[in-house]
Amino acid sequence: MNRNFTITRIDSLRASARCIVRELGFMQKGLAGTELSPSAVHTIIEIGYGTVTNASELGALLHLEKSSISRLVQKLEAEGLIEVGLDPDDKRSRKLSLTKRGEELLAEVEMFARHALSAALEKRSDKDIRLIESGLDMFAKALSGQDKSVSAVPPELTIHSGYRSEIIASVVRLHAAYYSQNYGFGAVFERKVATELSEFMGRIDRPSNATFSAYRSNELLGTVSLDGEDLGQGNCHLRWFIVSPRAQGMRIGSLLLEKATSFIDQAAFEQTRLWTFKGLDAARHLYEKHGFVLANETPGAQWGTEVVEQEFVRLRPA
Numbered sequence: 001m002n003r004n005f006t007i008t009r010i011d012s013l014r015a016s017a018r019c020i021v022r023e024l025g026f027m028q029k030g031l032a033g034t035e036l037s038p039s040a041v042h043t044i045i046e047i048g049y050g051t052v053t054n055a056s057e058l059g060a061l062l063h064l065e066k067s068s069i070s071r072l073v074q075k076l077e078a079e080g081l082i083e084v085g086l087d088p089d090d091k092r093s094r095k096l097s098l099t100k101r102g103e104e105l106l107a108e109v110e111m112f113a114r115h116a117l118s119a120a121l122e123k124r125s126d127k128d129i130r131l132i133e134s135g136l137d138m139f140a141k142a143l144s145g146q147d148k149s150v151s152a153v154p155p156e157l158t159i160h161s162g163y164r165s166e167i168i169a170s171v172v173r174l175h176a177a178y179y180s181q182n183y184g185f186g187a188v189f190e191r192k193v194a195t196e197l198s199e200f201m202g203r204i205d206r207p208s209n210a211t212f213s214a215y216r217s218n219e220l221l222g223t224v225s226l227d228g229e230d231l232g233q234g235n236c237h238l239r240w241f242i243v244s245p246r247a248q249g250m251r252i253g254s255l256l257l258e259k260a261t262s263f264i265d266q267a268a269f270e271q272t273r274l275w276t277f278k279g280l281d282a283a284r285h286l287y288e289k290h291g292f293v294l295a296n297e298t299p300g301a302q303w304g305t306e307v308v309e310q311e312f313v314r315l316r317p318a
Contacts, residue, residue: 023120039064039072041109047082047096048106049282053249054096081105106281130317133291157252158215159259163204167213168197170220174242179303183279188304197240200227208236208267212259214243214252221247224256226263226272236269241283253283257290261314270316278308287312 036044039062052058059069073096076082081102084094098106121129172194179185203209208228214221222243231237238260243253264272274292276283284294292312300309 039068040076043072043076044081044098044102044106045109048098048103049285050243050248050253051251052096054094057249058096076102110281126315134317156216157221157250157255159255160213160215161259162211163201164213167211167220167223168194168201171197171213171223171240171242174220174223174244175240178242178245183305183307185303185305192303193240197225200225200239203229210260210263212256212263214247214256216247219246220244221250222252222256224260226260228267228269231273234270236264236267236272238264238272238274241274253286254289257286261290264314265317268316272314274312275302276310276312277303278310284310284312290314291317 042062043058046052046058046061052061055066055069055073058064058073059066062069064072073082073084077084080099083097083099085097086094121132124132172190175193176185176190179189200209201211204211206229209226210228211223211225213223224241225239227237227239228235241253241256241260243256272292273295274287276287278297292314294310295313296311298309299306301307302309
């Protein structure tokens with residue numbers, strides 16, 4: 001044991017950790033209002049968020065041996081919560097995805113967990129909540145061995161900043177393909193992305209604006225932009241955040257948002273806003289993980305299709 005830490009101090013941290021485990025229900029038969037084991041609930045969440053796409057990634061994330069993961073996957077598949085199929089990008093790997101029933105269970109788990117945390121934080125001040133957020137994030141990273149700064153970039157990836165040749169076309173292509181296939185967005189959405197992104201790239205060299213993009217060789221796998229001008233002084237607009245379906249499980253979304261929030265904090269914006277729509281649960285998880293809070297929700301059709309539009313806000317850390 002490091003002699004800089006007394007046994008009393010370590011045991012105090014352990015007591016707090018045990019309290020969190022108890023109060024979140026990890027000692028109960030079912031977790032988050034389900035009849036599933038903690039590992040099963042975690043599996044539903046991580047597959048739903050796109051954090052993992054196969055059994056190998058799941059085993060590494062949950063720190064479980066191959067045989068345990070195999071039994072877990074078989075059980076959840078038998079219960080109709082997940083599907084196991086061939087990965088089109090790697091025929092040797094089996095891709096995990098949620099069934100409709102699994103997606104419904106994920107929504108129930110999310111509602112349960114959000115209610116539990118909301119109840120716990122309801123009477124706390126904004127300052128206390130920010131302190132809790134930063135403390136838990138730092139504690140989680142310390143336990144997992146992660147550095148407190150931006151996470152390491154996988155060796156096969158390169159994170160670029162600023163304009164790159166063909167980036168406008170590549171970002172528009174990613175958005176158009178994903179939202180057309182999954183949500184039926186059409187010409188209005190594609191034209192809006194192309195027009196506004198082109199205008200933004202004309203002022204990308206100004207210090208209040210930034211774009212971060214993840215590449216594997218010459219293939220764009222994800223991107224996010226920060227517009228520090230269009231919402232007025234002291235405000236930042238997080239825009240065009242997207243990760244290619246081919247890059248699921250590579251943590252590109254987290255890497256890009258860590259880059260984005262680092263830029264936001266260094267530029268000292270008072271608040272950062274983003275607009276999205278209900279149903280993008282994996283993205284919402286990442287937004288909330290990086291300090292964004294849902295501020296408004298209303299039906300709208302600014303992207304050419306009727307959806308429940310959402311506005312998220314991130315305030316400058318105290």
